[in-house]
Amino acid sequence: MENTGSSTFLRNRRLESFLNTSSGQRVEESPKVSVKEESERRLKPDIFSNYDDEGWLLDIMSWIRIVICFVCMMVTTFIWALIMLVLIPWPYERIRQGNIYGHVTGRMLMWILGNPIKIEGSEYANKRAIYISNHASPIDIFLIMWLTPTGTVGIAKKEIIWYPLFGQLYVLANHLRIDRSNPTVAIESLKEAARAIVKNNLSLIIFPEGTRSKNGRLLPFKKGFIHLAIQSRLPIVPMILTGTHRAWKKGSLHVRPAPLAVKYLPPISTENWRVDKIDDYVKMVHNLYAEHLPGNQRPLS
Template sequence: MVPPPEAAVKEAAGKQEEEGEWVSVLISWVRIVVCFVLMMLTTLIWAVIMVLLLPWPYQRIRQGNIYGHVTGKIMMSILGNPIKIEGAEYSNERAIYISNHASPIDIFLIMWLTPTGTVGIAKKEIIYYPLFGQLYVLANHLRIDRSNPTAAIRSMKEAANAVVKNNLSLIVFPEGTRSKNGRLLPFKKGFVHLAMQTGMPIIPMVLTGTHRAWRKGSLHVRPVPLTVTYLPPIRTDDWTRDKIEDYVELVRDLYVDNLPLSQRPTSDQVTL
């Protein structure tokens, strides 16, 4: 029995769409493999540079940032997502930069777009990540001990002292982990403590679209447009300890106001 013309057209369109999806996935896999290989190459090159610069800690930080700028930009060029950057006039100030986190792409963007003289803060176990973890330590970035509250507080104070002493900027993910669905998670208080200990302003970086471009658990990077928005600096030099919860809510509310509906928290997500 010959199917009706409409049914035949729909079936052909479905097959064509399925074939197109497989082609898109295959291209994505190739891009990810190329990204991985190039990242390993640049990591090895800069690891050698870092070893040669062992006596000069600040130069290692600077070289770590240059590594991030080069590698991050290369990664984003290979992945091919259109990127719009807003508020770039705030992108080169000495500050605590914070960012929402919902995709591996966020790491590439942060590596590329934070200014030279910026250090990250990660858990101390990052040293065990092959190549990247060792480069992180060689680049003199900061690590904190989260094994217990006392150790975490001590680590945060040491990080703040290092930032002030060396006139550095910081990059922090205030959610503390990656969102599984792109929606903003509750903020931890660590970035507020760091702001009060250093007196530096906070510059929010709002990333939109990355969760749709590279979904958690997927190897398919979609050509979704991305936006990176730097918000104006938030002064913190007059912040006091009795209002920590208020400051966390203040900053998180800025993200809620500037994120699309699909990335805003649901009603059951509360600030911690």
């Protein structure tokens, strides 16, 4: 009986092999992976994979956290809006208060969300500079609000004024807005922003991708931050945000307890940068980001 069973098993295996090779069906092969990629995969496992599938209880907790964040942000925004109104005659003091608002509100929101955060290179976080950051999640905004130094202004599209309460506070805090309706107007808006930064001895925070990545992978950089650097001669301090796209995905109301990391890179001097090499500078900074991001956040191209 054992011999009969063995021979039947072998015949079935041969028939299966024949069908796979001669009936037009192909057996899928595993994609080829280089030795370097395999080594990186083993040494750096995806620490976020455990946060993709969670139960209904964690979903409810996530929604509760988001509601608490929204309510707390509305409260602090309303309080600081009143402070800004009192300080209308003093523009720089409004910028300072805007930063204090960001430090208080951003830190509070991150505490409510509860994600563990690792911060590296904080010795570069208090320089007068143009701070840039990759952008893939609402959490990025909270981190930027919390971590940028006092005396820093943001730059956003002019339509931000129509965002309820937050947009009005943005304007009251004397942050910068640019008109992106056409390239000529946008460039002139950037020149005005650079003049304001230099005149008031300010730092700047900007997302060079110009929009939020849908999957966490780094998008191409716009040239605006390079124009600002050349006109202001301020150094560029890259901020590498890791894991935020896993913690709170774009378009989702589900916040996961994924670990986050913020890494400041050493300042990049722009003293000798020239307008005719803008494309080279954009590529250089973009490559720097790609080098420091984990594999699941690097651009595919």
